Amino acid sequence: MATESPETLLTPVLSAHWDDPEAWTLETYKKRHDGYAGLAKALAMPPDDVIAYVKDAGLRGRGGAGFPTGMKWQFIPQGDDKPHYLVVNADESEPGTCKDIPLMFANPHSLIEGIIIACHAIRSSHAFIYLRGEVVPVLRRLHLAVREAYEAGLLGRNALGEGKHLELTVHAGAGAYICGEETALLDSLEGRRGQPRLRPPFPAVAGLYACPTVVNNVESIASVPALMNKGKEWFRSMGSEKSPGFTLYSLSGHVAGPGQYEAPLGITLRQLLEMSGGMRPGHRLKFWTPGGSSTPILTDEHLDVPLDYEGVGAAGSMLGTKALQCFDETTCVVRAVTRWTEFYAHESCGKCTPCREGTYWLVQLLRDFEAGKATKADIDKIDDIQDNINGKSFCALGDGAASPIFSSLQYFRGEYEQHIEEGGCPFDPAKSVIWADGHHDSAHPEVKA
Structure with a gap:
């Protein structure tokens, strides 16, 4: 058959x-x-x-x-x-x-x-x-x-x-x-x-x-x-009972075939990657966003999560705008989160204190991780700051800024610790740890292409 x-x-x-x-x-x-x-x-x-x-x-x-x-x-x-x-x-x-x-x-x-x-x-x-x-x-x-x-x-x-x-x-x-x-x-x-x-x-x-x-x-x-x-x-013949219909999934990042994929709600990232040619040749999925940078990140463990409102919510994230940004193993999580946080700090309207002050301090601390100036206490500090923003700001921009922080700490806390131990970003090509083509040196065998 x-x-x-x-x-x-x-x-x-x-x-x-x-x-x-x-x-x-x-x-x-x-x-x-x-x-x-x-x-x-x-x-x-x-x-x-x-x-x-x-x-x-x-x-x-x-x-x-x-x-x-x-x-x-x-x-x-x-x-x-x-x-x-x-x-x-x-x-x-x-x-x-x-x-x-x-x-x-x-x-x-x-x-x-x-x-x-x-x-x-x-x-x-x-x-x-x-x-x-x-x-x-x-x-x-x-x-x-x-x-x-x-x-x-x-x-x-x-x-x-x-x-x-x-x-x-x-x-x-x-x-x-x-x-x-x-x-x-x-x-x-x-x-x-x-x-x-x-x-x-x-x-x-x-x-x-x-x-x-x-x-x-x-x-x-x-x-x-x-x-x-x-x-x-x-319309109801597509999708799931609580999330019926069709929608546009925006697949981008380190994928072989980025673009717009219009499919029923409830399709999985694994299915979308199969029809788009998968990750770029020689690389594997490390983490991804289900609905843009303001939604908590997920990992390769969530490839089979139904991409509807209930399925993604049960996995601890949000479907959001269905912006599926996929990152492979050459990507530094801390660097990605820093860039997103810089965006939210820049775009904060400044009306409420948690968002205005919190996003500013998050950027300073995250830059310290990249520069090799952070301490282990800073990991708890950024966790505390995001907790003081999430659900406590005037609008959802603060929640969006906190999402990459707490979710990256949930799945990649070890990577933050690695930045502290190695005095900076271990994914820096200048340090010969991970190259643009995905190769790595023997000092870090845990990072595989």
């Missing part, structure tokens, strides 16, 4: 036609993606029925926490005589995360169609896309797609039915990672400095301009059209 090839596990939906000529145009989207067919079905349904349909399908947020999308829409109060807003969080800035940018670049109309459906559901007449400002090619392509949608009557006057207008604004941010946090994003969108707000009130009650607001990730909204068009049973 023939064995099933790993590639058959893939379920290309959003990425199915990324390589088509002019894949980003309205004409291609309608021809190749059944473009705006899901919108037609949604507009034929009452708004509350659309919310219930998405909720029954089990679509969960694809931006990090995995909160049910339909439930988030349901939180918007009705009959309050206030404007309702939809804000799409396209401020993709997490180290290792790279799914929303190619999605908007190659298939922007899936996002626009999802926005129109969501606005119909929450009774909104104005939506915003908050895009990371550095990605100018994506900004231009979004503007082009929005213009096409206006010209086709999909946006603007009577877009949601007679007398129901819909405006869509594309806003470019200024490159602040903190604006990926939904309330900091709203402050930035209002023209203020991007800093997280105290909650409650939550955005569903008092969000943009103090009005009820839904903030969703790009992939979450872009998944809605296919769900509406092909049905909730089709």
Whole structure:
């Protein structure tokens, strides 16, 4: 009996036609993606029925926490005589995360169609896309797609039915990672400095301009059209019971075939590596992140963990943005963690003391490990500092900064100790311990290619 090839596990939906000529145009989207067919079905349904349909399908947020999308829409109060807003969080800035940018670049109309459906559901007449400002090619392509949608009557006057207008604004941010946090994003969108707000009130009650607001990730909204068009049973036929559907896994790092792999939730890293050619030739997996640098790292012991919200959570990490960064045995864990911590210290908005002060001191201490100045007491010190940040900062940036620290100490405490014993990084090529090609000297036989 023939064995099933790993590639058959893939379920290309959003990425199915990324390589088509002019894949980003309205004409291609309608021809190749059944473009705006899901919108037609949604507009034929009452708004509350659309919310219930998405909720029954089990679509969960694809931006990090995995909160049910339909439930988030349901939180918007009705009959309050206030404007309702939809804000799409396209401020993709997490180290290792790279799914929303190619999605908007190659298939922007899936996002626009999802926005129109969501606005119909929450009774909104104005939506915003908050895009990371550095990605100018994506900004231009979004503007082009929005213009096409206006010209086709999909946006603007009577877009949601007679007398129901819909405006869509594309806003470019200024490159602040903190604006990926939904309330900091709203402050930035209002023209203020991007800093997280105290909650409650939550955005569903008092969000943009103090009005009820839904903030969703790009992939979450872009998944809605296919769900509406092909049905909730089709959507639930993929993934697991609590994490149904398809999603984009971003495979990067020391792998033979990096890229975007669209597959059902619950696939494993082992399966993804099998279909991507594995780690780079002659090397083995040492550690990896399941959802970007803000999620606790895992090791080669977790290759068969189901990559859904429950499976990764049970393994002690978070699925996050499905940014699978894979590192081989030539990588120094302490060095990787130091670079991530430097990023979080730089991007901290400074509003709360644990994050502002804690990330600064973590960077100083971690640099001491690399420079050979650390002592054994410093290992307990960085553990104590991360504990004073994790769960105690104003927003999730602090938690993200602490995640690589405590997880690396859990799995690679010995490597920190080795930095102390050897007076610096044992992975430094200048010290002839581990070379770029993975070879090592006889003084350290425990490090194998």
